[in-house]
Amino acid sequence: MSTPNILTDTRPMIDGERPDVANSIITDAWGLHFAQGGVVMAAGLRAMEAVLDRPDLSLASASATFCRPVACGPVSTTVEVLRDGRRGSQVLGDLRVPGDDGTNVSLTAVFTDPSLPGPTDTPLPRPVELLDPPPADAPPVWMESAYPLGFLDNTEWKTASSGASAPAHDPVHRLAVWFRFTDPPAAPDADWDPALLPIPGDSLGSALIVALGGGERPVGSVSLQIGIQVFRPMRGTWIGVDSTCTHIANGLASGVLNLWSAAGEHVATVTQTAMLRSLSD
Structure with a gap:
């Protein structure tokens, strides 16, 4: 198959x-x-x-x-x-x-038109956790999932690490992860269809693990809105996702996520608002 x-x-x-x-x-x-x-x-x-x-x-x-x-x-x-x-x-x-x-x-x-002329400035630094991508040919690692359908069987998520722990008092709720499709959407030297970027961008849940899950437990949420700004073409197998939860109140969570290529290019910024739900809902 x-x-x-x-x-x-x-x-x-x-x-x-x-x-x-x-x-x-x-x-x-x-x-x-x-x-x-x-x-x-x-x-x-x-x-x-x-x-x-x-x-x-x-x-x-x-x-x-x-x-x-x-x-x-x-x-x-x-x-x-x-x-x-x-x-x-x-x-x-x-x-x-x-x-x-x-x-x-x-x-x-x-x-x-991607060839529109004008100045170029990309001031956002790449997070230190995303400086070293996994090997492009790394064998897939399957994760156990309680979900009944196959999204997590056909994608891979790896927590990124800088080798240093965040301070215990750090108020920022964020988590950096690497994402890839089990079957890549493009050859290594070809651009992804940018319409696919919301898939790794739908990752506010990563930051919610830090914000509400004690750093380990998944937190149930349902997307209400996702917005994306695309900055550069995406090439390669792995894409880095830096997910930050910026606000939690009234049963809602909001955040900002930045997507990075393995080559260190800032590919896109995503905003997301989700309704918090029990995983049993």
Whole structure:
């Protein structure tokens, strides 16, 4: 049996009767209890890419509001191109599960020409925990999971370490991890589809382990909103995720996550808001 591939399993197909609609099938390989939120966002963004059909443009930013859980299986994304200009486009997406009553996920995205001229400045330093990526050819390490679906069977997460412990009084709730797909989404010398970046970006739960789980226990949460700003193309097998929880109150948690390539490039920044839930919910 072949290893599930995220590109195959979020591939959009333009509807034969409606050119503004793209259909996808998210298999159980990418679910936990429901489809993982970043995977759902990726499927919607890839549908928006397909309908827009502008290979000269690349995803620059996007936001997803999660209105209802998305079960693994078929999804349909209705796309509206708000503006389609020479150097950029703004697009809306309405992702629905057939048979559900109303929108499951509402998406917005901005696509721009990656060759636009202008100054370049990348002042954020790479976290020391992410200075030494795992080997690209490291054998997979399978983790035990209580979830009924296969997302954790087809991805790998490794806690990153700087070799020094954080001070006991450190008030910052953050955790750095390395992420990879078991079956890579691109060759080592090719760029990822940036629509896939919300998948490792859906990682506020890593910081919640530090904030609420005593540094060891997973903490249940359900995404309400994910936003992403894409800065550079992502290449390689491993991507570093620096997850910081910035606020917890009223049953909600919010955070900022920065994504780093193994080569040390700041690929994207993600913001995430989630509702805290018991893992038994």
